[in-house]
Amino acid sequence: MKSLDETQIREEILQKIKSHGKFPDNHGRDVAVFWEKTWPMLGELGFLGFLISKENGGRGYSAQEYVIALETIAGLDPMAAYVINEHSTIGGLGVSTTGSQLQKDKYLDKLATGKILAGFGLTEPGHGSDVTSLKTTAVKDGGNYLINGKKIHISLAEQADIFTVVAGVPADEKNLNTAFLIEKANPGLRMGEENSSPEGYLIPGAGSIEMDNCVVGADMMLGEVGKAGKVSRGVLEIGRFGLASIYVGNSQTALNLCVQYAHKRNQFGKPISNYQAIQFKLADMRVGIQAARLLVRDAARIYDEGKSTIESGAMAKLFTTEMARNVGIEAIQIHGGHSYLADPPIDWFMRDAKMGEILGGTSEVMRMLISRKVLASQEES
Known part of the structure; x- marks a missing residue:
């Protein structure tokens, strides 16, 4: 596999968005605005063909490149990142991995450009x-x-x-x-x-x-x-750690907002960033986000090696979504009452994370998949 340059991937994604202007202002997450403005933009930028080969009109990203790109986009617009992941993995990846040549010729170019969803x-x-x-x-x-x-x-x-x-x-x-x-x-x-x-x-x-x-x-x-198991497992596995990468990006944005707010919010004559109670919350958020990021990258690496990511993908999704929920709770606590008045509301981070504990297999199912691997490895030894 070609060498991975995370900075280059991030800068390329950000530069493409900048060249287009920016993502449409949709802090209210208006569904009509998304489909009218954001969805066409994703196709024009080539973001819907990350996992489709260049020969078929896509960008030919590896899984490791994909999660970096997805995390970057999620930091700006998590709804856009979510749609990219649904469309690219469980939606259309089966055509790339198990489709006939007829199916590939008929659909892949249209999937890559967003002509079809x-x-x-x-x-x-x-x-x-x-x-x-x-x-x-x-x-x-x-x-x-x-x-x-x-x-x-x-x-x-x-x-x-x-x-x-x-x-x-x-x-x-x-x-x-x-x-x-x-x-x-x-x-x-x-x-x-x-x-x-x-x-x-x-x-x-x-x-x-x-x-x-x-x-x-x-x-x-x-x-x-x-x-069907071969088709669904393949797309669900990358879809799961792809979803996890979205929550890494979304949580990083939450942390960034918390740091900004902690510096400017004054209580008892000084910024709340000076108080150890706030500092420890920020430290825990940082540790959780980085740990989640590494779990996602590890699952993507294993996927690129052609190995099963049932366990690594489940670990990434389980840890990341629960981490994101905790980050969301602490973000609300740091912002206090302002969390419900901000644009967008800070409490959305927690609500989004809770949804992640259900989508693509609940946290309980993730624990079941992980425990099966743990028990099987003990039996083998």
């Missing part, structure tokens, strides 16, 4: 991370598959143009989980009722899709029958 449908009404309980089915019908079922909690569902959907293909007495690409324009797919785009949140929209005898050609299958 990708979503990922795994969760169903009756289950979250338990993929053994999928109810969505894909029944072979000549050269096609008839897909029936419902997927919920899909980030960016309302705006997405294409979905990776995991469905069970009946075989003997069991269903073989298989991944399919389904375009929103498919007449057998419709948006569900659970669609929302609340302002002020990290995610500019989430929702559900329903498939009723949705006809999907066999050429839209990602990989092979029964190999």
Whole structure:
């Protein structure tokens, strides 16, 4: 792998944004503003093709380069970074890693430029991370598959143009989980009722899709029958530590704001930065952020080496999101009542972090994945 120059990557990202002006002023996280102004800008800057090869219109970043870029962007606009990660990993990465040449030729350039937005449908009404309980089915019908079922909690569902959907293909007495690409324009797919785009949140929209005898050609299958695990694990792993990198960048911004406020806020005749109580909070925040950053970089390095990041990615996501929650709480404490009056409100850092403990697998699921590796390693020794 080529040598990694973190400073160069950061400066390149910042320079690109500066050359475009800046991210649109959207402190209120207005969803309409994001899709009207920020989303097109991300495509123009090439930020939607970080993980797509240069041959297919992307930037060809390694995972290590990707998390540095994502952390940098998150420090400026965490919503933009979140959408980049969803679109680039669980949304579209499956086409790059397991797609046929036909699928790559048809979609990758459009994904890299933002002409189409990708979503990922795994969760169903009756289950979250338990993929053994999928109810969505894909029944072979000549050269096609008839897909029936419902997927919920899909980030960016309302705006997405294409979905990776995991469905069970009946075989003997069991269903073989298989991944399919389904375009929103498919007449057998419709948006569900659970669609929302609340302002002020990290995610500019989430929702559900329903498939009723949705006809999907066999050429839209990602990989092979029964190999959805290979597709989903690959994209979920990088998606998890990608999400963690966003919280590193967001937490760094929170710390920077706390330092600025501590220097200018005076109490009892001197800045509160002079008080040990505040100094210790800032020190703990700094340690947590740097530790999280190193966990994310380690997971990215392992991914680039072609090894499984089930454990390292879970550790990065678990530690980082819980660290970000603590940073958010301390940021509120340092800012006091001003935290609810600032623009943007300081309490958003805590709220964003709490969402991170659920997205992409809850903290409990992360602990489960880590503990399995720990126990397995003890058995082997």
